Amino acid sequence: MKTSILSTLLVVALACVEVKAQTTLSHANRQYEMMAYSKAIELYEQSLKDNLKDSTKVNTLVKLGHSYHQIRDTQNAERVYRLLFGETKSIPKSQASSYLYYAQALASNGKYDEAKDMYERYSQAQQDDNRGKEFTKLYGDVNKLKKNKTSYKIEALDNINTNRAEFSPTYYKKGLVFVSSRNEGVNIKRTYGWNQTAFLDLYEIPDLSVVNSAKTSRVGGSETTARAAKGKGVYLLGADEYTERTANDSNTPGNFKVTSNGKPDPLQNAKIESQNMGKAINSKYHEGPVAFFKDGSKMLFTRNNYLDGKYKTSKDGVNKLKLYIADKTGSDWGKIKELPFNSDEYSVGHPALSKDDKLLYFVSDMPGGFGGTDIYVSKYENNNWSVPVNLGPAVNTKGNEMFPFADEQGNLYFSSDGHAGLGGLDMFYAKLIEGVMAKKPKNLGEPINSTKDDFGLITDGERKSGFFSSNRRNGGADDDLYRFERSGPLDPCQDIIVNVFDAETKNALANVDVEVISKDESAPESKTMTTDSEGNLRLCLDSDIDFVFKASSEGYLNNTRNFTTKDLDISELVKLEIPLDKAKPKNTGPKTFTLRGLVTTQKERKPIPGVKVLLHNECDGSTQESVTDENGSYKFEVPIGCDYSIEAMKDNLGTMGSKVKGGETTEANITMFEKGDVIKIDNIYYDLNKWDIRSDATVELNKLVDLMKKYPKMKIEFGSHTDSRASAKYNKTLSTQRAKSAVAYIVKQGVNSKRIIAAGYGESKLVNKCKDGIGCTEEEHQQNRRTEIKILSL
Template structure:
């Protein structure tokens, strides 16, 4: 053992014995004093020593000491020890009150940082149960149950460790001229030992990398500050390796022990055990005038390079930490400005709203230098540190304004950065994230400087379960730099370069459900299409499950169109946007299809039939409800695209056997109800002023009521409108095409018939291996041979129609039946109404073969 280590061991042993000789309560008091003044490194040493033999301490004192010790470890980013102590004290189920309840929240955050998300949810739940004010835990529970939501876009970015890093903390880079200015705790051969009281790490100075070419910068993505041109694009390979394929990736239990940087021996990852990391790319101190013997932190430059705003703790004392109490001995962080004159920074002065009662730091400026965002724990905030803004008018800073509850939380928001389009990036430990500090993004109103959108987590790999902060990038996030302690945790902050390789936003989940609007039942395996609105080239198709649902992950921050077409139903196009959707909760989109049972009176005299147009509000739709074999016939009359029930409609229900007419006027719910004879056909008419007349046939129910016939009646009923279902029909079945009627002595397809034939087109498309026979019939009036020829021409006309719609002619055969198969008693010499004769002028199709896959 070396003499240096022997002396150190002797000193520690003597100090420990001396501590145990005292009353333990007094040691706790000293530890509490260090804890309250944010001297966490010293507090850890005192608590650990006293808790080994807590002689004379009460149970209450021991619990409080352990909670403070655990929070001290959390504050210095030693999550392994923080978990150990929290688990020890909370497993005994102590009764926590007041501020101590936050221990459950802190432990949940520690567990998340250690990747133990399910267990973290248990403590978030306990925290939620014990207090009413802070419900952010609900959001963390949702995210922890779906971590993949923030990880699915990880392949879109390449993360690289850069060679300017050292064994000390290196973070918060900003562009300056053609290089980077960043914060570092390296000693730079200084003979003065300078440490923070918080975690015993070195005090910070500003360092400068003169040229980004040295780290293979391919594109800075932002205007170079203090320079007239952007940093040039470099095609040279970077000097570092991709994160995840090198020793910079956080270790696992299978790895050898990773030692960290210098610091307190109780803090994991901070003790120097023969480890040093020296920069491979040389940098230098930024300015002799700016770098003092105390702390200089994150800075921002006016875009012409003439002025700098920087963070400093200007007085002797502790580490200048945010959140310090007024009576503490550590001084506050403050913002200063300086001007570049005579090759250095001069005229250093405080910004007026600094105070000895709170801290201000971490500045960033908008592209026009008119708004500064910064971090402060000044009164009027939401808790912890908040992000504030101030305007720069005529050389003066306005009164700071808090960015509000959209950005700020009860936790800590810090390290803001504003890009050239006015998008704000910041880090938070209380917005739901992957662990500890995560980087978030929100659009801003460039006129007011206030938030104008929703806070978004950038997700992996820009975020990790460690601290991620201090980002700079361009408005498209093509490339940039960020700070993180993901390498070894603790206070070992390093700077990483990132390059976007894929999509900017990733995707967000939506659950699509498609229902029958009348029955509210889901469709079984229905196909639909969707696309980014206005971009038909992005169109894709999908099929729902047997439960009528499907989960999609759609490109984030976009508007979409969903197109659903189903036989017998009105085509639906539904708009959907995920711009305000959650990143980790699935959105829900319900689509309801309305049945296609619209009959418009084409004989209305206001316009010739061939040129008449009908607006959606002029269309009456008579929808049916109930059992098709019931003696009660009921339904609802609706109008317009949204199928709103309509009152004041005269409904006629005409018995085709007896000529008896039942009438009623619909009420506010648009409903109607009639009695019917099952063995008779009926005509249902709907009439209202300024609306087109709706008329449809309600066929009789066959006496033979086999199961297959009942299903066929449902399928063929005008209220359903579908033509064919391979589950219900077999080869040899003859299916009547509803409403395919012809004018007397004509074979040309009427426009109302063409609409019905579109259903047959969809049926043929849905069943590409089905072969059918088109059968056409005439009424019994006139010469039988002429009628046979006419029916053949009608059948051929239907075949030609389907061919024009893309159906192969080889799949169809047209057959004219003439007047040989009337559907009623209207034979030769029988007096019948025009409606009865029209029923015989019909078209059917017979299924010749079906080849199911």
């Protein structure tokens, strides 16, 4: 009987333990769904001490790892994910983001080899996400981002920093405005549920000279500096207890956090006093980041959906972030209004203005983007804001892009965890075309970037000095303000291999003298180097500069190649090939060179035999004639030192012709078009949302005018095409107007209007996959934004 009673009591006790464990786990899941990650972590850790079923334990570790990821505790995130992948070798595709978060934690902890392996696993699980491939490639040699480390001096502004969050600095008049969670009682503040820290306010230091003259702390690029631990957090777009996932998000919204366990330490006041910007701007919820019009009359700032005492939520009861504009009224701010593209259903924030205040860059997780948070631009005209335009896949990724800043030259700076970087948020810059189209962004590298979160950079047009924010100290638990000064080159150099070889045999040529001429306007220079036994030169060239390479070797004709480091990816090794033709025996006549080429069809690039090729010497006016052989080839032996023009003639075929620099060019290929062919015309650009002919477009249009006069019977269709972004109706209208403007210009130059038809195709004839809803790179969209002429008769 006693045995039976004891057994019964044991079963009841075990049942109670199981019920308690399930109750704790259920409570943890509720906190997780509410995005109260700090509370969820405590409960999940407690649940794991119980004897959970294998499947339940795996799911618990997945959610616990994600919770640590969300609050930016990378050490614990690594620990939990290591446990997770010790429990199971593979996870369901629905939980594939765990590979990504584990890889991000490893990278942020400086473990690039392990991170590379985990990114490879993520790439296999999510083949449509390029992040896995890009990060895997970078982590094969992460030192590429450390080449320019000695160019910058970094200092922490410990005369401003406290043991609370300070981040996202902004220039204002002669001072600095920044965001902080130092709660000084201006308004009653609630605790921020995400990681149990205070909400954010805006603070101002009116005189920047005080900051620059006061003592600061020198720190290294990615080194950890000893300092008392601080309980702090960086609160970015979407990172609040009210913001939940949207239809545009991946498995997690774009949030970046650091946290402390328990209550924060008492506030340690900064050495330099800063002013809270007051109740008119700072509410009991989040404020910041911020941007100011250049005359200081208006302010754009981020705040939770709270205005005039009214607190609003989305249909799901979620309080989002919005952008507001305020006017300076005397010594205070007033007339606060929402921007028109705000919504109760998604977040908008992180404002940045162009130099002329006409373009507003901001961040949003609105539907239709590429990832968690994207960067958009809106034009300000006549006190109205245009419909925002997504900056596209050149800038935005499936990750999170945020904290934009536009310098005085129109360069865009921003932070991202989607572009390959050193870990956490890295800072990038991209050159913009007309303020909208961006070229491929470049990672700023060490020491501006570190393994942790680096963001909120502001600087001048030459990036000589500036400020930014980072949580690189204390293992990611400390968001502080930093300043930097540049004493070396703006960007790291570009690795290049120059290979010189015999043009006929293809054999490498050793001991060839190669003169490298820099066309840098500020410091032009020239130096001569010699190829090694394999015909190679290994160089590292300054970025964003044009170069000329002149190769010379006894017994060979000199050859020249132009090269530019503009818009190159420093992570790529570039190869430049220079073939040399053997010199012919000397004679008493003038020095000559062999000019050869291939004549092919426009459409299929097939060789055309029997084409009469005319070479006109622009020095003496003489003309040589050659006929292409069965392979479509021709060649001339012509004097060095003159410029030449080339024409090709054959019935029912036409050509744009070509120009040759005598002695500098040894090959000139020619394409010929026929009825039905389509010819792409490059470099015809228009201002945003306009169709007026710009002065730079007239150069290309004049070439088309010359072509029409050269072939007086030719009739063409002038077609204008757009990419798929914006509505189909809008793109059709815009392209039609642009085509009509171009045709009107051509007719004005003396071409009969009956010979040319204007056609606007909008996005109806895309040349690739980039239709609505398909994520594409900026280069792929650029292929669709084109001007073409179709030959109707010849």
